[in-house]
Amino acid sequence: MMIKLKKMRRCSCDELIKAIDAYVTKADDDIERALRRSGFANPKATRKQITELEEELTRILEEDTAFVVNIVNDYDDLRTIYNEAWPEIRDREHLTQRLSRRFEQTFSEIIPDYVDTYIKRTDPELSSLGLTHATTAWIQDWSYELGELMRLTDNRQLENILDEGLRDGLSVQEVSEKISDSGIRDPGYRARRAATTEILRAHNVAQQESFMQSPAVESKMWRHSGWREYSRQNHIDMDGQIVKKDEPFTLVGADGAVYYPMYPMDSMLPAGETINCGCIEQPIVSEDVLGLSLEERQRLQEEAIAELDEDFDRQLDEQNKRLRARSS
Numbered sequence: 628m629m630i631k632l633k634k635m636r637r638c639s640c641d642e643l644i645k646a647i648d649a650y651v652t653k654a655d656d657d658i659e660r661a662l663r664r665s666g667f668a669n670p671k672a673t674r675k676q677i678t679e680l681e682e683e684l685t686r687i688l689e690e691d692t693a694f695v696v697n698i699v700n701d702y703d704d705l706r707t708i709y710n711e712a713w714p715e716i717r718d719r720e721h722l723t724q725r726l727s728r729r730f731e732q733t734f735s736e737i738i739p740d741y742v743d744t745y746i747k748r749t750d751p752e753l754s755s756l757g758l759t760h761a762t763t764a765w766i767q768d769w770s771y772e773l774g775e776l777m778r779l780t781d782n783r784q785l786e787n788i789l790d791e792g793l794r795d796g797l798s799v800q801e802v803s804e805k806i807s808d809s810g811i812r813d814p815g816y817r818a819r820r821a822a823t824t825e826i827l828r829a830h831n832v833a834q835q836e837s838f839m840q841s842p843a844v845e846s847k848m849w850r851h852s853g854w855r856e857y858s859r860q861n862h863i864d865m866d867g868q869i870v871k872k873d874e875p876f877t878l879v880g881a882d883g884a885v886y887y888p889m890y891p892m893d894s895m896l897p898a899g900e901t902i903n904c905g906c907i908e909q910p911i912v913s914e915d916v917l918g919l920s921l922e923e924r925q926r927l928q929e930e931a932i933a934e935l936d937e938d939f940d941r942q943l944d945e946q947n948k949r950l951r952a953r954s955s
């Protein structure tokens with residue numbers, strides 16, 4: 628009997644591992660196929676980048692959970708944790724820093740490659756000439772903001788667990804178990820969602836950058852890709868909207884507010900309009916410009932970048948002056 632049971636258990640374990648393996652591989656294949664069908668560049672590499680970022684984020688979040696649990700376990704009662712340890716837990720700058728650094732590194736690695744692929748779709752003979760100052764600044768700012776957003780989300784969850792613990796009279800041990808229970812903080816799910824959203828956002832940022840660099844691109848069209856099951860009616864309604872490449876689209880949000888994003892998943896949009904959004908842009912090119920000599924197109928590309936950088940630097944300068952004036 629014992630032997631039989633053992634055998635059965637081992638057998639079903641193997642089956643389960645195979646099933647999980649098949650499920651994960653199939654899910655990944657679906658992502659790759661869906662990305663290709665929707666018109667995203669480098670679908671195979673993109674899938675790999677999503678998985679890598681997901682793994683890194685999971686690791687950071689899990690290590691952070693261990694850090695918090697360690698602090699909590701140093702105390703004997705919840706009230707003292709709230710009064711003495713909570714400020715230290717809440718302010719974990721190292722979490723923001725680690726997450727921000729991870730995002731910044733990923734964006735800095737992948738966006739230049741994407742720009743090159745997308746610019747070639749608008750003009751096969753052009754290459755990316757690096758990133759404009761605006762995009763470089765976006766990478767820094769948004770990476771920091773993402774780190775902060777994830778820490779604040781985390782804090783809300785932790786605070787809820789502490790509140791519940793106090794309300795229900797739980798012991799420190801019980802609260803610490805709740806915190807380390809991945810079912811509550813679910814680093815895997817959060818990490819996958821964040822990784823997918825941010826890698827696809829990077830595609831859209833790169834696409835916009837490529838349009839701005841490519842002299843042949845005059846306008847852009849919003850394309851709803853119907854990617855996965857997360858279709859939003861208001862994004863389906865956007866399908867086919869055309870604007871000049873340096874002008875924003877008009878998006879009526881699910882909340883009824885009107886937004887002016889430069890591209891799908893623009894970080895100025897609320898999370899509700901960007902998480903798992905698979906929309907992308909399509910360039911509208913001028914055959915006249917494509918008919919110019921390669922030297923002429925390259926010269927126009929360099930000019931466009933110089934002009935964009937000049938505008939951005941001037942605006943940044945004015946902004947800094949205003950800030951200085953306000954603080955003095």
Ligand SMILES: [Zn+2]
Nearest residue numbers: 862904905906
């Ligand atoms: Zn969308």
